[in-house]
Amino acid sequence: MATGTMWTPTTWTSESTGPRTLTATELAQLRMMLDEQRGFRLEQLAALRRPGTPGPLGSADDEISASLATGAHAALGDIEAALRRMVRGTYGRCTECGTALGLERLEILPQAALCMPCQRRDAADGQPGGGTGSVGGAPVRDTRTGG
Numbered sequence: 284m285a286t287g288t289m290w291t292p293t294t295w296t297s298e299s300t301g302p303r304t305l306t307a308t309e310l311a312q313l314r315m316m317l318d319e320q321r322g323f324r325l326e327q328l329a330a331l332r333r334p335g336t337p338g339p340l341g342s343a344d345d346e347i348s349a350s351l352a353t354g355a356h357a358a359l360g361d362i363e364a365a366l367r368r369m370v371r372g373t374y375g376r377c378t379e380c381g382t383a384l385g386l387e388r389l390e391i392l393p394q395a396a397l398c399m400p401c402q403r404r405d406a407a408d409g410q411p412g413g414g415t416g417s418v419g420g421a422p423v424r425d426t427r428t429g430g
């Protein structure tokens with residue numbers, strides 16, 4: 284048995300323990316960005332919904348509008364979910380593993396819900412939302428009998 288394991292805190296020189304939380308100023312700034320994007324998406328959806336814009340391409344135009352609306356809807360959902368997390372106080376953390384996302388990432392994508400590793404895994408799975416990570420294995424045989 285080896286005793287006296289030396290744990291050296293390499294470059295971890297933070298005065299407070301745990302992941303850095305966003306300051307009020309940073310949160311306010313990100314909130315403004317989210318509000319802005321939300322407004323933009325709502326405008327976009329309103330414009331797409333507006334009837335009576337006959338284009339020379341007819342049905343092809345409709346198809347483009349439909350795909351644009353789908354994208355705008357998805358983006359709006361992400362933005363509103365982020366705003367809800369802000370209210371709850373869980374904003375800035377990965378919804379999967381709870382890791383702090385970091386200001387750098389949030390400044391690029393304020394509505395980000397997942398950290399990079401989780402996002403990549405999600406994309407690789409091709410299925411949004413958390414699934415049960417069941418790994419195939421041998422069935423457990425229970426030979427015990429109570430008696």
Ligand SMILES: [Zn+2]
Pocket residue numbers: 377378379380381382397398399400401402
């Ligand atoms: Zn994560």
